[in-house]
Amino acid sequence: MTDSPAYxxxxxxxxxxxxxxxxxxxxxxxxxxxxxxxxxxHAIERDRDARRGDDLRLTRLSCDILGVVAIEPVDVHVEVLRPGRTIELVEARLTAGARTIVVARAWLAQRADTAAIAGSPFPRLPEPSAMPVEDLATVWPGAFVGSLSARRQQAEPGRAVAWMSTPIPLLRDEPVSTTAAVLGLIDTTNGTSPRLPPDQVAFPNLDLTAHLFREPVAGPVGYDVSVSFGPDGAGLTQAVLHDAEGPFGTSAQTLTLRQR
Incomplete structure (x- = not known):
C-alpha cells in the first residue's frame, strides 16, 4: 500500500x-x-460483484444520516434485503464503534438496451469553462471542501448551477466505479447555493437520496441546484445531476434549519 492521497x-x-x-x-x-x-x-457494488457480477446496476441510493462521526475508523456491512433475478434491494450500514452513522438502501436493477428510447427533458448545463472558478474555502472550512475544485454560477440565493470535481480518489489503492465516486461528491449540493450564509443559519441535511437514470461518465459532476427553506425549521435541497454527456439523475436532501 502506498501513501498516496485518498479519502x-x-x-x-x-x-x-x-x-x-x-x-x-x-x-x-x-x-x-x-x-x-x-x-x-462502493461497498454495495463490491458485494454485488462478488455475488453475481455487474448484471444489475445501482439506480437509487437513499441514505439516512443518523449522526456525526469523528475522523476515526468506520465499518461497513452489506445485506441483501430483497434478492432477485432482475432487481435487488440492498442495505449498507456505516458504523463507528457501537454507533450506526449512516444507513443506505440501494435499488439495483437489470441492465437492458433502451438506447433507442433514451432521453430527458432536463436542460443541459453550461460547460464548466463558461462558469467562473469558485473558491469554496471562502464559505466552507474543512479539508474535504478544500480538496474540491468548483465552478459556479449563482442566479439568486438558493438557485445556482455548478461543476464539482476532485483529484483525490475515494479509496487508496483500490479501484472504485465512476458511480461510487460521483455518489461520494453529491452531498455537497447542499452547500452549493445557500439561501443564507452558514454563519447566519445552519442547515445540515438529515438524508440524501439519489436517483440515477443512467450511469455517469468520469469527469466533473454538474449540479442544477434549488434550495428551499420552510417557515418552521425544515428545508429541502434538490439538484439535477449532470456529467459531460448531460443529465443523468437527481438528488434530494431534507434539511433541519437552525438560526445562529
Whole structure:
C-alpha cells in the first residue's frame, strides 16, 4: 500500500480508515458525510460483484444520516434485503464503534438496451469553462471542501448551477466505479447555493437520496441546484445531476434549519 492521497484506506474486509482529507464543513474534526456515502455505494457494488457480477446496476441510493462521526475508523456491512433475478434491494450500514452513522438502501436493477428510447427533458448545463472558478474555502472550512475544485454560477440565493470535481480518489489503492465516486461528491449540493450564509443559519441535511437514470461518465459532476427553506425549521435541497454527456439523475436532501 502506498501513501498516496485518498479519502479512505481499507484496513480489513469491512473496516476503513479515513484520512484527514475527509474533514467536514460544519466541524473540521468530524467527517464530511459525502465521502462516506461514496464508500457505502462502493461497498454495495463490491458485494454485488462478488455475488453475481455487474448484471444489475445501482439506480437509487437513499441514505439516512443518523449522526456525526469523528475522523476515526468506520465499518461497513452489506445485506441483501430483497434478492432477485432482475432487481435487488440492498442495505449498507456505516458504523463507528457501537454507533450506526449512516444507513443506505440501494435499488439495483437489470441492465437492458433502451438506447433507442433514451432521453430527458432536463436542460443541459453550461460547460464548466463558461462558469467562473469558485473558491469554496471562502464559505466552507474543512479539508474535504478544500480538496474540491468548483465552478459556479449563482442566479439568486438558493438557485445556482455548478461543476464539482476532485483529484483525490475515494479509496487508496483500490479501484472504485465512476458511480461510487460521483455518489461520494453529491452531498455537497447542499452547500452549493445557500439561501443564507452558514454563519447566519445552519442547515445540515438529515438524508440524501439519489436517483440515477443512467450511469455517469468520469469527469466533473454538474449540479442544477434549488434550495428551499420552510417557515418552521425544515428545508429541502434538490439538484439535477449532470456529467459531460448531460443529465443523468437527481438528488434530494431534507434539511433541519437552525438560526445562529
Amino acid at each position: 479512505f484506506a481499507r484496513e480489513s474486509g469491512a473496516r476503513f480508515r479515513p484520512t484527514a482529507l475527509v474533514g467536514g464543513a460544519w466541524s473540521s474534526d468530524e467527517q464530511h458525510i459525502a465521502p462516506a456515502i461514496g464508500l457505502l455505494a
